Amino acid sequence: MGRFRLSVVVPAYNNAPLLDLTLGGLARQTMPAADFEVIVNDDGSPVPLAPAVDKYADRLNVTCLRAERNRGRSAGRNAGAARAGADVVVFVDADTVAHPALLERHAAYHEARGGRPGVLLGERFDIDWAGAGALLRGEPPTPAMLDSYRGDPRDGHTAHPQHRRDFARAPWLLGFTHNASVDKATFDAVGGFDEAIVKWGLEDSELFYRVFHHHGGPPDLFARDPGAIAYHMPHYRPTGELLGTLDNIRYIARKHPRYDFEAMHSPATLGQVMGRVRLYSDAVDACRRAGLGRPGVLPAQVRAGLADRTLIAGYGVSRLPLGPGSHTFDQDAPIDETNWHRLGLMLRDFRTGQFTQFVHIDLWRCLMPDDLSLLVTKGLRKADRIVLVASHAAPDAASMLPVPFVDDLDYAARMLEARFDVVTSVHEESTVLTVR
Structure with a gap:
């Protein structure tokens, strides 16, 4: 003392x-x-x-x-x-x-x-x-x-x-x-x-x-x-x-550059932001346990686009062969200059039009509706297109509660079609919503 x-x-x-x-x-x-x-x-x-x-x-x-x-x-x-x-x-x-x-x-x-x-x-x-x-x-x-x-x-x-x-x-x-x-x-x-x-x-x-x-x-x-x-x-x-x-x-x-501080950019009260920190922390863990967010589900046409300037979110995505000027949000790799632990709610650090595409594997499905809108709106300022990838081997929304989870991809596509050009393509292991 x-x-x-x-x-x-x-x-x-x-x-x-x-x-x-x-x-x-x-x-x-x-x-x-x-x-x-x-x-x-x-x-x-x-x-x-x-x-x-x-x-x-x-x-x-x-x-x-x-x-x-x-x-x-x-x-x-x-x-x-x-x-x-x-x-x-x-x-x-x-x-x-x-x-x-x-x-x-x-x-x-x-x-x-x-x-x-x-x-x-x-x-x-x-x-x-x-x-x-x-x-x-x-x-x-x-x-x-x-x-x-x-x-x-x-x-x-x-x-x-x-x-x-x-x-x-x-x-x-x-x-x-x-x-x-x-x-x-x-x-x-x-x-x-x-x-x-x-x-x-x-x-x-x-x-x-x-x-x-x-x-x-x-x-x-x-x-x-x-x-x-x-x-x-x-x-x-x-x-x-x-x-x-x-x-x-x-x-x-x-x-x-982590998702818990990034949650402050949600259109929410301070109490709701605390809730998002909890939900998104649990979502990152839940998706990892469920085997979601893995680049193995990327279809060939999406993989071909990785040679361009790509911002990509998922587990293990920093090990992919990406084009020069690319950036990753890989929760399984250490944070460094080209890899952050964000989800995509804050993209201000990137220039307008910096990327050809913003590829998001499964974790986008765990965003609250307002935050999914935020991701798409901000993402289309930084990239020519947003590629939302959804693994077919995924649980239903009710089993993921209290974590939010998009399991009805048609509904998500219709929601975005009200404002954007959305193309849905179904592949062997995943469905892809391409938003422009």
Whole structure:
């Protein structure tokens, strides 16, 4: 055990009045001040934040680190965590006010795990004017100030019981560091936040994505605690800052070219995206067990086209003799520059018209209807034609549940014919839908 039970890391840039509220909340914790430390990282604010921090030197074990130039929240959090003396790091943003019991909740969670790795995601109330006024007066917000319109934005996306169960399969999607803690050993093992992410948004989800996969995705690695409460203060947010999230999504998806992160490109709510991560993870395994997605079912006419620039998805497809400039989505081969573990929902990394054809063996049959439409729409921007191959030796849709599975190929063809030119050809081992 270190000197402290917790190290609280607060990244800050400008806006000393909000930082003052954050530190004030930490100074009112039920946990004794001797049990935790606070590390504020001033990310190159034009007016140094040290005076705002020094006000609390008599009430908190608080340190202010200052970067001479602005480097972004990832670098700021990493700098703070590097100075942490506790075995658990709590991340709280400088526009957030902690409920008095917040740190006790985080400490209790990690201490109950007996040293095992873990991540606790606390509750975040996005309060508005009345709640902010109460906190400015040093009063707790009333229940009327914390109704569903001012609650945690994640709650509305995960209200369905199934989505709450899906949390164990994709908890990183809800990994907001306004109020989150992780054991320092895990944080150090994954290398902390990615400092290449300097624009607003998703640097926390990307960290927790790596944490989840680093430990092999155990269902109890992450937890949410509605009693670990923090209040997110109203503040001005430029539109351009929000748009920066789109750039971050593209960067992270290229860094982790897997179907679980690719699911964020589905036209769905956050809760539904968690469900798709679960469904598509199960689908990849189910198709492998059923012997689907294998290039052995490709008819001669499709094989002949592989000499052209081909994007192809299936198991073992990276071993096929493909033409120059081809790319594979092969779940059975390691990820590298020319092979990713995607399904085809995100194709932005490829140029318009880059491929002659996009061949998809069986795995396309496991996409939800909206996502199949997405694959075809995006795929026809990158390839002249899409070749959807369906093995004849396949189970029926009911036996694959809860995984979605297309077993009525005529229905799928008619659905696509409403918008595209579709040619169906039946061969010995497979049926092929060619979409233009």
